Amino acid sequence: MVAALALLASCGGKPDSASQAAATTPRNVTLTQAQLQHIRLYTVAASSYRKTVEASGVVDFDNDQATSVLAPFSGPVSRLLVEPGQKVARGQALALVDSPDFSTAVSTYGKALATARTARRVADADKDLVQHNGVSQREEQQAQTDAANAEADRDAAAQALASLGLDPKAIGAIQPGRPAARAQGAIRAPIAGTVVEKLISPGQLLQAGTTPAFTVANLSQVWVMAQVATSDLPSISVGDPAEVETGVGPNTLTGVVTNVAGLVNPDTRAVLTRVSVANPGEVLKKQMYVRVRISARQASTGLLVPVSAILRDDENLAFVYVAQADGSFARRHVTLGDRSGDQYVIPAGLQAGDRVVVDGGLFVQFMQSQ
Template sequence: MTRQSLLALAATLSACSRAASAPAGAPPPPGPGVLELRAVPAYVRVAPVEVSRDGGLATATGRVGFDEDHTSRVGSPLSGRVVELQARPGDRVRRGQPLLAIASPDAESAVADLVAAEADLTAARKNLERSRRLFADQAVPYKDVLQAETDATKAEAARSRARSRLEVLGIDPAVGAHRSRFVLRAPLDGVVVERAAMPGMEVRADSGAPLVTVADLRRLWVQADVYERDLGLASVGQRAAVTVPAFPGETFAGTVTHIGDLVDPQTRTVKVRVEVENPSQRLKPEMFARVTLIGRPGAPAGLTVPADAILSDGQASAVIVAVSPGRFQKRPVALGPEQDGRIRVLSGLSPGDQVVVDGGLYLKAELEAGGAR
């Protein structure tokens, strides 16, 4: 028998001897990347991977704001001086209700223009009638009739222009002795949430500064900052749940109505607008809010683990999985958002896995050192 044959036979006999000496039913030796402990320390605690009740959850922070479709920041279209305040912050107003009065020469000029235009139109119409009668009696040429018709048409256009200006400004032509008084009125039903105007304050039509802000607070917008990685979980029409620190444990139902088109280069977030019904007006603009985007019916369920199970080195995340009693394995995971102390896991785990929530750093060090303990 050759030397090589003798070596092969010896190796076979040695393997058979080790197999025979191993107790029956013993688990196989740990594979690569698996730590086996004969005695698991008491401080090592595991918890199961859970399936979230709503598929595809994502959370974001945000801020409550006005519904800009039902908010009006009212400025003055005329220059003048505030002479009377007729609504205070907190007052509920109806559309067309007076908010404040301004003494304005521009208002008097607009009314005077209409009065002059109406007088010119009356004179032009009388002149046209007289010209037609004279032409019928062959006392004037036809060109005088044409000129009178032209003058009447111009006068009518001037009156329409003057009347339209008053309508745009909201000035009643029949103001009598108060021609210089311009009344600023509420453009919609709502609440006076802010009033910058003060008695005697000078206002300019070209300043653009609002004097009164009126808003309907029965519906509000929540602008949420959704991380770029979670955009795939957001869609227009999606249900959302809004919570605020002022009312712990209470949830306000909302709907996603808009997803921004730009990613903030500093925070890597996108603005997502959620409309929230607020009939009791308990939500207030500028409140901080937390928004949970709820997965659509039929969306795949997400997996979550306790936040304490995540081990991160700043670049990648991992968990320690208890593959069997006394055996542990490190697995890289891709993470989603955190909610109520649990983090959504996008990949790396399966339902039923057990992850280490206490003692993970010790097991990680043992795994990196290698070998059974």
């Protein structure tokens, strides 16, 4: 009797591992012909692909086409001529300044102009006189030297006015002996673009070369600074095409990688990657957060399946449904590799020739749970 009980106890112990696996493995799903009409299959095959790296990014000005405009002279602001958001041409006046520096430069040019004219008249007269022995050759040569020096001083004074923002027409209107107009200097746009910042106000006292007055930027092209993980660095390089999504509207903007930083951010452990993006309609604004997809130009080969084929189980593990020889569908876990557009590379879990469900997978999963 004792031996019989012991035998029964041994037979009624814990189930073996094979029984446990059979109990936890989902059964295959068989669908009717009507249900199969809503299922689309994809045959897995080795394909060439280009890895897509996704990253977050922040919009910035194209610093090659944006500049901070400093006051070229000192003095109080008398009038503002533009507002933020206004488009300006190169050389356009942005503000007027009552500047003693400007007044001094105008006066210096007027004096240099008068001196140069007088010196040239003397030099021309001595050139004629030396031919009639009216002056010595040494005196004539000295007169020519004095005239050349005076003209050099005149040109330098004119260049000083130009550097202060005075246009050539206004410089040409300055004549010695004439009363000077009100000494107002103009702060001018050094490039064509949009006024994105106005940093001064009427009456504000400016310091030459130190007071920032405006920021002008060409917004038709911007930079997107993407944070790329170090593990993705081998897959990208300068010249790779990129797409930028703003999350506002359906439009996707295209760009190209123009720089990959040589340093890793110690806080994020990511590498700053610059993408130059055309900005039609000026949709992208500075400091806007965007999503960036960079497509590697170097091609690789692997087994790819559409993203729509990938499902997740209760443990968040990726799986697909594979068509079986008997017409049923079996769940198979897969390892996800690189993403290329709307496809995933599958390093493990599938073989070439497998047919996976790409449309209707959620329905198959529902039927399997019944």
